[in-house]
Amino acid sequence: MDKRTILNSTHFEITLKRLAAQLKENHQSFENTVLIGLQPRGIHVLERLKKILEADLKKELLCGQLDITFYRDDFRRREHPIIPSVTNIDFIIENKNVVMIDDVLFSGRTIRSGLDALLAFGRPNKVELLAFIGRRFERHLPIQADYIGKTVDTLSTQRVSVEWKEIEGEDKVVLFTQETKNA
């Protein structure tokens, strides 16, 4: 397995700050906006953005964590069941502007399930999508992000992993490539 860092910790930080600035540009004081991180890895992007924005705006933002396991379209097409994570949304999103946040936007299927799962908490006024990494030309569904940290061109056999200093020890984005035998 070939491993290549495509975003180091310096650029990682810069990217997060830019995303936070873009959110602020569109949502100003976040009066009617809630941030929803998708489980399991999108919540880390949410946590970081929340920290930056709250320090900047000097107020607490309404944030939630959404698990989409039961809304997936690949139920019974996988070998093992996926163990669900926690959904933690203790407010109603009726008429709110929602920013859905995930780490990597790939096929778009997770986001489709996320939109479905979101409806259990009310009818939002508007939903936007923020992805820390957008994998170009890999979509299976007509879904695009409104905010993208970094766009990467990848093969569908490659894997992109966003790593966090809280978990993996270092902030970085890594591209994994499966080595082919006859290469």
Place this chain on the structure above:
Amino acid sequence: MHNLSVEHLIGIKDLTKQDIELIFKTADSFKQVINRPIKKVPSLRDITIANLFFENSTRTRLSFELAEKRLSADVINFSASSSSVKKGETLIDTVNNILAMKVDLVVMRHPNPGAAKFLSERINAKVVNAGDGTHEHPTQALLDAYSIREKHGEDFKGKKVVIVGDISHSRVALSNIFCLQKLGAEVMVCGPTTLIPKFIGELGVKVEHNLRTALEWCDVANMLRIQLERQEIQFFPSLREYSMLFGLDKKLLDSLDKKITIMHPGPINRGVEISSDVADSDQSIILQQVENGVAVRMAIIYLLASKIDRN
């Protein structure tokens, strides 16, 4: 993440400790779901489930039906009292007719022990046993253990549970014993000699005939209903005498030097095995058991359905 080790849920006896923990972990998520404003998830949109009840049931049938509907499955209900069983049809014929309507999963309650296993060996659908005679009632045992876990924490090691009442005729008792022992709890049974099976000690449970001694020993007491409908002869002189010796009232509960948890699988015979003030006291988790029943059944159906092969 591993999968359930079984293809059907016939009894707790077939499950591993990992299976039970997987069911509990999945049920935690479903408990969140059923406490939301919209209590439904679309996971089982393309699954059809038949609830076959060859024996009367209100709570279990409603709980299963609700669990199935919360998972978005299509549900058909069948009860023996209003069907061709009365006209002499055999179990296999009845079920095959229902399966011909393309059913993926069958939930069955039947008065004969072993009926669920018999069925699972002969049909091409997942089977969930909702009680087979005096044999097992696995979903009840799982929801009981889940409720204990919710109240007393995940580690069952050293937890002491007493099951009081008609052990001989109770499928709940047998499933509970298997389930609690697999999780590491200590189990005692308590009741009149005539209602305790002779060889129950071989299952590794303690036997006690004095209710006060049993309650002083335990952390949790599961009070079973006297199943008069299954008793072909009289096993004790009168309900009044049973209630005096094995009924739990507030006076007895308050006289214990610790706060034990009171459970009951329902339906309650108020004033027989448990008095009204005990059933409604803050030590009782009877209604939590009912709520947890839906979440646990959702988890079981979800996990079994994930094994249905569509290809």
